[in-house]
Amino acid sequence: MNFHTRKWVKPEDLNPNGTLFGGTLLRWIDEEAVIYAIVQLGNSKIVTKFISEINFVSSAKAGDIIELGIQATHFGTTSITLTCEVRNKITRKSILTIDKLVFVNLDEAGNPTPHGKTEITYAFAGDRP
Amino acid sequence: MNFHTRKWVKPEDLNPNGTLFGGTLLRWIDEEAVIYAIVQLGNSKIVTKFISEINFVSSAKAGDIIELGIQATHFGTTSITLTCEVRNKITRKSILTIDKLVFVNLDEAGNPTPHGKTEITYAFAGDRP
Amino acid sequence: MNFHTRKWVKPEDLNPNGTLFGGTLLRWIDEEAVIYAIVQLGNSKIVTKFISEINFVSSAKAGDIIELGIQATHFGTTSITLTCEVRNKITRKSILTIDKLVFVNLDEAGNPTPHGKTEITYAFAGDRP
Amino acid sequence: MNFHTRKWVKPEDLNPNGTLFGGTLLRWIDEEAVIYAIVQLGNSKIVTKFISEINFVSSAKAGDIIELGIQATHFGTTSITLTCEVRNKITRKSILTIDKLVFVNLDEAGNPTPHGKTEITYAFAGDRP
Amino acid sequence: MNFHTRKWVKPEDLNPNGTLFGGTLLRWIDEEAVIYAIVQLGNSKIVTKFISEINFVSSAKAGDIIELGIQATHFGTTSITLTCEVRNKITRKSILTIDKLVFVNLDEAGNPTPHGKTEITYAFAGDRP
Amino acid sequence: MNFHTRKWVKPEDLNPNGTLFGGTLLRWIDEEAVIYAIVQLGNSKIVTKFISEINFVSSAKAGDIIELGIQATHFGTTSITLTCEVRNKITRKSILTIDKLVFVNLDEAGNPTPHGKTEITYAFAGDRP
Numbered sequence: 001m002n003f004h005t006r007k008w009v010k011p012e013d014l015n016p017n018g019t020l021f022g023g024t025l026l027r028w029i030d031e032e033a034v035i036y037a038i039v040q041l042g043n044s045k046i047v048t049k050f051i052s053e054i055n056f057v058s059s060a061k062a063g064d065i066i067e068l069g070i071q072a073t074h075f076g077t078t079s080i081t082l083t084c085e086v087r088n089k090i091t092r093k094s095i096l097t098i099d100k101l102v103f104v105n106l107d108e109a110g111n112p113t114p115h116g117k118t119e120i121t122y123a124f125a126g127d128r129p
Numbered sequence: 130m131n132f133h134t135r136k137w138v139k140p141e142d143l144n145p146n147g148t149l150f151g152g153t154l155l156r157w158i159d160e161e162a163v164i165y166a167i168v169q170l171g172n173s174k175i176v177t178k179f180i181s182e183i184n185f186v187s188s189a190k191a192g193d194i195i196e197l198g199i200q201a202t203h204f205g206t207t208s209i210t211l212t213c214e215v216r217n218k219i220t221r222k223s224i225l226t227i228d229k230l231v232f233v234n235l236d237e238a239g240n241p242t243p244h245g246k247t248e249i250t251y252a253f254a255g256d257r258p
Numbered sequence: 259m260n261f262h263t264r265k266w267v268k269p270e271d272l273n274p275n276g277t278l279f280g281g282t283l284l285r286w287i288d289e290e291a292v293i294y295a296i297v298q299l300g301n302s303k304i305v306t307k308f309i310s311e312i313n314f315v316s317s318a319k320a321g322d323i324i325e326l327g328i329q330a331t332h333f334g335t336t337s338i339t340l341t342c343e344v345r346n347k348i349t350r351k352s353i354l355t356i357d358k359l360v361f362v363n364l365d366e367a368g369n370p371t372p373h374g375k376t377e378i379t380y381a382f383a384g385d386r387p
Numbered sequence: 388m389n390f391h392t393r394k395w396v397k398p399e400d401l402n403p404n405g406t407l408f409g410g411t412l413l414r415w416i417d418e419e420a421v422i423y424a425i426v427q428l429g430n431s432k433i434v435t436k437f438i439s440e441i442n443f444v445s446s447a448k449a450g451d452i453i454e455l456g457i458q459a460t461h462f463g464t465t466s467i468t469l470t471c472e473v474r475n476k477i478t479r480k481s482i483l484t485i486d487k488l489v490f491v492n493l494d495e496a497g498n499p500t501p502h503g504k505t506e507i508t509y510a511f512a513g514d515r516p
Numbered sequence: 517m518n519f520h521t522r523k524w525v526k527p528e529d530l531n532p533n534g535t536l537f538g539g540t541l542l543r544w545i546d547e548e549a550v551i552y553a554i555v556q557l558g559n560s561k562i563v564t565k566f567i568s569e570i571n572f573v574s575s576a577k578a579g580d581i582i583e584l585g586i587q588a589t590h591f592g593t594t595s596i597t598l599t600c601e602v603r604n605k606i607t608r609k610s611i612l613t614i615d616k617l618v619f620v621n622l623d624e625a626g627n628p629t630p631h632g633k634t635e636i637t638y639a640f641a642g643d644r645p
Numbered sequence: 646m647n648f649h650t651r652k653w654v655k656p657e658d659l660n661p662n663g664t665l666f667g668g669t670l671l672r673w674i675d676e677e678a679v680i681y682a683i684v685q686l687g688n689s690k691i692v693t694k695f696i697s698e699i700n701f702v703s704s705a706k707a708g709d710i711i712e713l714g715i716q717a718t719h720f721g722t723t724s725i726t727l728t729c730e731v732r733n734k735i736t737r738k739s740i741l742t743i744d745k746l747v748f749v750n751l752d753e754a755g756n757p758t759p760h761g762k763t764e765i766t767y768a769f770a771g772d773r774p
Contacts, residue, residue, distance in 0.1 A: 004712075005650040006680045010537065012270040012528040015163075016321035021268065022177040023159030030152030034144075035651050035710050039734060044708045047188065048151040054180040063532035063689045065680050089684060134263040135293045139408065141399040141657040145708035150655065164264050164323050168347060173321050192302045192403035194293050218297060270528040273421075274579035279526065280435040281417030288410030292402075306409040309441040317434065391583075392521040393551050397666065399657040422522050422581050426605060431579045450560045450661035452551050454520075476555060531679075538693040539675030546668030550660075563704065564667040570696040 003069040005032050006089055009060050020060040025096065029068060029084055036070040037080050037103040041115045045106040049079065052100035058093055065089035072120050078112040079104050132198040134161050135218055138189050149189040154225065158197060158213055165199040166209050166232040170244045174235045178208065181229035187222055194218040201249050207241040208233050261327040263290050264347055267318050278318040283354065287326060287342055294328040295338050295361040299373045303364045307337065310358035316351055323347035330378050336370040337362050390456040392419050393476055396447050407447040412483065416455060416471055423457040424467050424490040428502045432493040436466065439487035445480055452476035459507050465499040466491050519585040521548050522605055525576050536576040541612065545584060545600055552586040553596050553619040557631045561622040565595065568616035574609055581605035588636050594628040595620050648714040650677050651734055654705050665705040670741065674713060674729055681715040682725050682748040686760045690751040694724065697745035703738055710734035717765050723757040724749050 007013075007028055015021040030048060038044050060066055067089045074081035084098040107113035136142075136157055144150040159177060167173050189195055196218045203210035213227040236242035265271075265286055273279040288306060296302050318324055325347045332339035342356040365371035394400075394415055402408040417435060425431050447453055454476045461468035471485040494500035523529075523544055531537040546564060554560050576582055583605045590597035600614040623629035652658075652673055660666040675693060683689050705711055712734045719726035729743040752758035 004648075006677070008532065008676055008680050008683075010532055011530045014269045016266065016268055017174055017176075019176075021156075021159070022163075023156035026155035026159060027150075027152035030150070030155060031653055032651070034151075035653050035734075038653075038710060042735075044710075045146055047146075047148075048185050050185065051183040053182060056177050056179065059176065065683060065689075089680075090687075132262075135290070137289055137293050137296075137403065139403055140401045143656045145653065145655055160266055161264070164266050164347075167266075167323060171348075173323075194296060194302075218293075219300075272527045274524065274526055275432055275434075277434075279414075279417070280421075281414035284413035284417060285408075285410035288408070288413060292409075303404055305404075305406075305446065306443050308443065311440060312438040314435050314437065390520075393548070395547055395551050395554075395661065397661055398659045418524055419522070422524050422605075425524075425581060431581075452554060452560075476551075477558075533690055533692075535692075537672075537675070538679075539672035542671035542675060543666075543668035546666070546671060550667075561662055563662075563664075564701050566701065567699040569698060572693050572695065575692065 001069040001071040001083070001085060003067040003087070003089075005035075006065055006067045009062050009064045009066065011062060014062060018061065020064070020066075022056065025060075025086065026054075029086065029096075029098070029101075032068040033070055033082050033084060033101045034103065036072070036082060040072055040121055041080060041103075041105050041117055043105055043115060045108070045110075046103045047106060048101070049104045050100065050102040052098060054096060054098050056096050058088075058095050060088065060095055066095060073100070075115075075118050077114050080115070080117070130198040130200040130212070130214060132196040132216070134164075135194055135196045138191050138193045138195065140191060143191060147190065149193070149195075151185065154189075154215065155183075158215065158225075158227070161197040162199055162211050162213060162230045163232065165201070165211060169201055169250055170209060170232075170234050170246055172234055172244060174237070174239075175232045176235060177230070178233045179229065179231040181227060183225060183227050185225050187217075187224050189217065189224055195224060202229070204244075204247050206243050209244070209246070259327040259329040259341070259343060261325040261345070263293075264323055264325045267320050267322045267324065269320060272320060276319065278322070278324075280314065283318075283344065284312075287344065287354075287356065290326040291328055291340050291342060291359045292361065294330070294340060298330055298379055299338060299361075299363050299375055301363055301373060303366070303368075304361045305364060306359070307362045308358065308360040310356060312354060312356050314354050316346075316353050318346065318353055324353060331358070333373075333376050335372050338373070338375070388456040388458040388470070388472060390454040390474070390476075392422075393452055393454045396449050396451045396453065398449060401449060405448065407451070407453075409443065412447075412473065413441075416473065416483075416485070419455040420457055420469050420471060420488045421490065423459070423469060427459055427508055428467060428490075428492050428504055430492055430502060432495070432497075433490045434493060435488070436491045437487065437489040439485060441483060441485050443483050445475075445482050447475065447482055453482060460487070462502075462505050464501050467502070467504070517585040517587040517599070517601060519583040519603070521551075522581055522583045525578050525580045525582065527578060530578060534577065536580070536582075538572065541576075541602065542570075545602065545612075545614065548584040549586055549598050549600060549617045550619065552588070552598060556588055556637055557596060557619075557621050557633055559621055559631060561624070561626075562619045563622060564617070565620045566616065566618040568614060570612060570614050572612050574604075574611050576604065576611055582611060589616070591631075591634050593630050596631070596633070646714040646716040646728070646730060648712040648732070648734075650680075651710055651712045654707050654709045654711065656707060659707060663706065665709070665711075667701065670705075670731065671699075674731065674741075674743065677713040678715055678727050678729060678746045679748065681717070681727060685717055685766055686725060686748075686750050686762055688750055688760060690753070690755075691748045692751060693746070694749045695745065695747040697743060699741060699743050701741050703733075703740050705733065705740055711740060718745070720760075720763050722759050725760070725762070
C-alpha cells in the first residue's frame with residue numbers, strides 16, 4: 001500500500017475531548033480515495049457508492065502527523081474497489097482501516113459506464129521521476 | 130427514527146462535479162451521531178469505535194435541504210449502537226443509510242466504563258416542552 | 259417551539275477566550291432559519307430581510323451541545339416572520355433569543371412574490387412518519 | 388465612520404442562490420466589532436451582549452469587495468456601544484446596517500468591570516504611521 | 517502604508533504549537549493584496565504572478581489582533597507591484613514583511629492587458645467619507 | 646523530488662474568477678513543508694523562518710488533482726532548507742515553484758536548537774513497507 005497524503009493535526013481538526021474528530025478523518029479519507037480512483041480510472045466523474053466497515057483502532061492528537069494509504073483491490077466493469085489504512089506517520093501505529101471503498105465510473109449524463117481498466121496503473125499513481 | 134439536524138447544501142459543501150461531497154456528508158453524520166450518543170448516555174467523553182457498511186443511495190445538490198435521522202438500536206454495557214438515515218427533507222428520498230454506528234463510553238482516564246443505560250431516554254432526545 | 263438542529267461545540271467554534279464565538283452562532287442561526295422558511299414556503303429562493311434585537315443571555319463552551327429552535331409567528335403576503343431561541347441541550351438554559359427574523363419570498367427574477375401560505379405546515383416541519 | 392476590514396466574496400461565502408450567505412456576513416461583522424471594542428477598551432476579555440435590529444439593504448455576489456465600517460457611539464461604565472455599516476467597496480452601496488452592538492468589558496473572573504474609557508482613542512483605531 | 521483589514525487570532529487559526537499557523541497568515545495576505553490590486557486597477561480579473569522573499573519576524577498567539585498593511589510601489593503596463601507588512605495591532609510589532617507581490621491585469625479571455633493606471637488612486641483606497 | 650500529498654480542487658478552494666485561490670495554495674504548501682521538516686528533524690516544534698520567491702507558473706481549476714513535492718536541499722545547524730514544486734497530477738504541468746523554504750528547529754522554550762541531522766532520512770520520508 002502506498003501512503004501519499006499527509007495531514008498535520010491542528011486545533012481546527014479536534015473534537016471537544018482534544019482528539020482528532022472522527023468526522024474530519026472520514027472527510028480526509030473520502031477525498032484521498034476519490035483522488036486515487038480518478039487517477040486510476042482517468043476520469044474525474046466518479047461517485048462514492050459503498051464504504052465497508054470502518055474500524056477505529058486508535059486516535060490522534062494535535063501535532064500528530066498522519067498519512068493516508070490507499071490501494072486498489074478490484075477493478076469491476078464500471079467500478080473500482082479500494083482498501084484504506086490511516087496511520088501515524090512517525091510511530092506507524094494504525095489509526096483506522098477500511099476494507100472496501102467502492103467508486104463508480106460515470107459518463108457525462110451521470111450513468112455508470114465501463115472504464116476499461118483492469119489493473120493498477122503505476123505511471124500515474126507513484127512518485128517516480 | 131427522529132430526524133433532527135438539517136443542513137442547507139451550500140457551494141462550500143460541493144465536490145467539483147457539483148454534487149454534495151461525500152466526505153462532508155460523513156462529517157455531518159459523525160457529529161450528529163456523537164451528539165445523539167452523548168445525550169443518551171449523559172456523558173460527553175465518547176469515542177467512535179465502529180461504523181458498519183455505508184450505502185450511498187442518491188446524491189444531493191446545492192440548495193437541497195437534508196435531514197439526519199439517528200436511532201439507538203442497542204445498549205451494551207459500555208457501548209451504544211445507533212442506526213442512521215440521511216434523506217432529502219422535501220422529497221424524503223433516501224440519500225444514505227448506515228446500519229450501525231458504535232460508540233464507547235469512556236471514564237476520565239479514557240478507559241471504557243459502564244454507562245448504566247438500557248433504553249432510549251426521551252426526556253433528553255425529543256423536542257417536547 | 260420545535261428544536262431541531264443540534265451542534266457540538268468544537269475548538270474550531272471558539273473565540274480566543276475559549277467560549278463559543280458569537281459570529282459562529284449567528285451563522286448557525288441564519289442557516290437554520292432559512293431552512294425553516296424554505297420548508298414552510300416551499301420555495302428555496304428566499305432572502306433574509308430583517309433580524310430584530312439579539313439578546314445574548316449566556317455563553318457556551320467546548321463540548322456543550324446546543325439546539326436551535328425556530329417557530330413561524332406571522333405569514334405576510336410575500337414574507338414570513340420567525341422567532342428563535344438557542345439553548346443548551348442538556349441544561350435547557352437559554353443562550354440567545356431573537357424575537358423576529360423576516361425572510362422574503364422571491365420569484366425567479368429576484369422580486370418579492372406572494373407565497374400563498376398562511377399557517378405552519380406540519381407535514382414538512384416535523385419528524386413524523 | 389472608518390471602514391477598515393475588507394472581504395473578497397468567494398464561492399465558499401455564497402448561499403445556494405449564488406449570493407453572499409447572510410450567516411457568513413454576520414460572522415464577519417461580529418469579528419470586526421469585537422476587534423474594534425478590544426482596541427478601544429484595551430482589554431481582550433469582552434463579550435457580545437446585544438445586537439439591535441439588522442436591516443439587509445442589498446446583497447453581494449462572488450467577486451464583490453465589501454468593507455466593514457464600525458464606530459463607537461456610547462461608552463458606558465462597563466460597556467461600549469458600536470454602530471455598523473457594511474457596504475460595497477467599489478460602488479459604496481449599502482449592504483447592511485446595524486444601529487447598536489453592545490459589548491461588555493469583563494475581568495479575569497468573567498464579571499463586568501469598569502473600563503475607564505469615555506471616548507474614541509484614535510491612537511489605536513486609525514491607520515496613521 | 518495603510519493598514520486596513522484586521523484579524524482576531526482564534527483557535528481555528530493556530531498550529532499545533534499554539535501559535536498562528538503560517539499558512540493561514542499567507543492566505544490572509546494573498547486575499548488582502550488581491551483586494552488592494554482590484555481596487556487600484558478597477559478590474560477584478562487579476563492573478564498573482566510573483567511573491568518575493570517572505571521574512572517571518574515574529575509570531576502571534578490566540579487573542580492577538582493583527583493588521584495587514586499593503587502599499588503599491590510600482591505600476592507596470594499590465595501589472596502592479598505591492599509591498600506588505602503584517603503587524604500586531606496593539607504592540608505594532610512586525611510579524612512578517614514581503615517586499616514585492618506582483619499581480620497581472622487580465623482581459624476577459626485571460627490574457628494580460630494594459631490597465632492604464634500609473635499611480636495610487638486614493639479615492640478608492642481610503643476610508644474618507 | 647517526492648510528491649506525496651494530493652488535493653482535489655473543490656468549489657471551496659476557488660477564487661471568484663473560478664480558479665484555485667492563491668492563498669489556499671500557499672496554505673497547503675506551508676502545511677506540507679512543515680510536515681516534511683518535522684519528519685526529517687524528528688521534532689514537531691518548528692517554525693517557518695523564510696520563504697524565497699514564489700513563481701506562479703499556471704493555475705488550476707475545480708476538479709484538478711494537484712500534488713505537492715518537497716525536497717530537503719540543505720541542513721543547517723538549527724535549520725533545514727526545503728525546495729517545493731506544485732504540479733497538476735495528471736498533466737504534470739508545473740503550477741508553482743519555491744526555491745527555498747527555511748524552517749528553524751526549536752527547543753521547549755522556543756529557542757533555536759541544533760537538530761543534529763545532516764542528510765535526508767529515507768526511513769521516515771518514504772512509503773516503503
